[in-house]
Amino acid sequence: xxxxxxxxxxLAHFIxxxxxxxxxLLGIQLVIQIIMFRPVGMDFPVKFxxxxxxxxxxxxxxxxxxxxxxxxxxxxxxxxxxxxxxIHSFLLxxxxxxxxxxxxLCAFLVWRIFRHVARNQPFSRGNYKRLYVIGWIFIFxxxxxxxxxMYIEWLAFxxxxxxxxxxxxxxxxxxxxxxxxxxxxxxxxxxxxxHRIYEEQKLTV
Amino acid sequence: xxIIVNLDVMLAKRKMSLTELSEKVDITISNxxxxxxxxxxxxxxxxxxxxxxxxxxxxxxIFEYQKEA
Numbered sequence: 001x002x003x004x005x006x007x008x009x010x011l012a013h014f015i016x017x018x019x020x021x022x023x024x025l026l027g028i029q030l031v032i033q034i035i036m037f038r039p040v041g042m043d044f045p046v047k048f049x050x051x052x053x054x055x056x057x058x059x060x061x062x063x064x065x066x067x068x069x070x071x072x073x074x075x076x077x078x079x080x081x082x083x084x085x086x087i088h089s090f091l092l093x094x095x096x097x098x099x100x101x102x103x104x105l106c107a108f109l110v111w112r113i114f115r116h117v118a119r120n121q122p123f124s125r126g127n128y129k130r131l132y133v134i135g136w137i138f139i140f141x142x143x144x145x146x147x148x149x150m151y152i153e154w155l156a157f158x159x160x161x162x163x164x165x166x167x168x169x170x171x172x173x174x175x176x177x178x179x180x181x182x183x184x185x186x187x188x189x190x191x192x193x194x195h196r197i198y199e200e201q202k203l204t205v
Numbered sequence: 206x207x208i209i210v211n212l213d214v215m216l217a218k219r220k221m222s223l224t225e226l227s228e229k230v231d232i233t234i235s236n237x238x239x240x241x242x243x244x245x246x247x248x249x250x251x252x253x254x255x256x257x258x259x260x261x262x263x264x265x266x267i268f269e270y271q272k273e274a
Contacts, residue, residue, distance in 0.1 A: 199246075200246050200247065203239060203244060203245050203246040203247070204245065204246060204247040204248070204249065205232065205236045205237070205239060205240045205245045205247070205248050205249070205252050
């Protein structure tokens with residue numbers, strides 16, 4: 001069976017359009033986030049582990065932590081310190097904006113990569129550099145998410161200081177994006193080598 | 206690069222234009238220009254054979270090694 005790659009570029013066109021639309025939608029979301037910027041309340045998924053002294057083992061259940069600290073039904077509330085009103089929510093809102101910005105950049109770079117692929121130039125000089133940037137963004141996003149989780153756990157630690165039997169842990173696996181980032185960087189190296197071979201081939205008479 | 210391409214010298218000796226050579230060896234003028242200006246990274250044996258045949262010369266007459274200073 002003969003595989004003709006150049007006939008498959010329509011898929012690259014499709015992915016480039018999807019990436020462009022995603023970048024635009026995320027851009028609109030970012031603009032709205034900036035215009036409507038205020039440290040509003042946010043729910044953060046967590047796991048509560050309650051250790052009972054009279055029973056063996058511990059009970060773990062899913063829950064939410066709501067920031068900032070005003071009373072709301074059905075949620076476990078973390079109150080903010082009186083002398084720093086809104087600072088935690090403010091920081092978390094800023095982190096959310098930065099995260100959105102990083103993913104806009106990712107979508108934009110994916111659009112550029114697939115536009116080159118669609119034009120039958122997958123091994124262009126820019127593509128491997130874009131892949132490196134996407135890989136590093138993924139790694140930083142994971143570090144960011146981990147930092148945010150630690151921050152929320154720190155807030156929860158303060159809130160549950162009176163209850164030594166309850167341990168609050170943020171949910172989520174913090175290795176997925178990290179592994180994806182490393183894989184993308186490796187693909188970037190492959191594209192760099194591809195670019196070198198392509199350039200050499202172009203200058204072979 | 207330490208390899209000097211003397212294609213223009215050979216063309217002048219044979220009183221042949223680049224267009225004529227490109228027609229004889231069936232290689233585009235742009236590719237021959239890359240070779241003539243020394244920008245080429247590699248040359249295929251088939252291309253070299255065709256050029257040598259068209260110019261009635263040896264590979265050593267087209268290429269020359271010069272130590273870089």
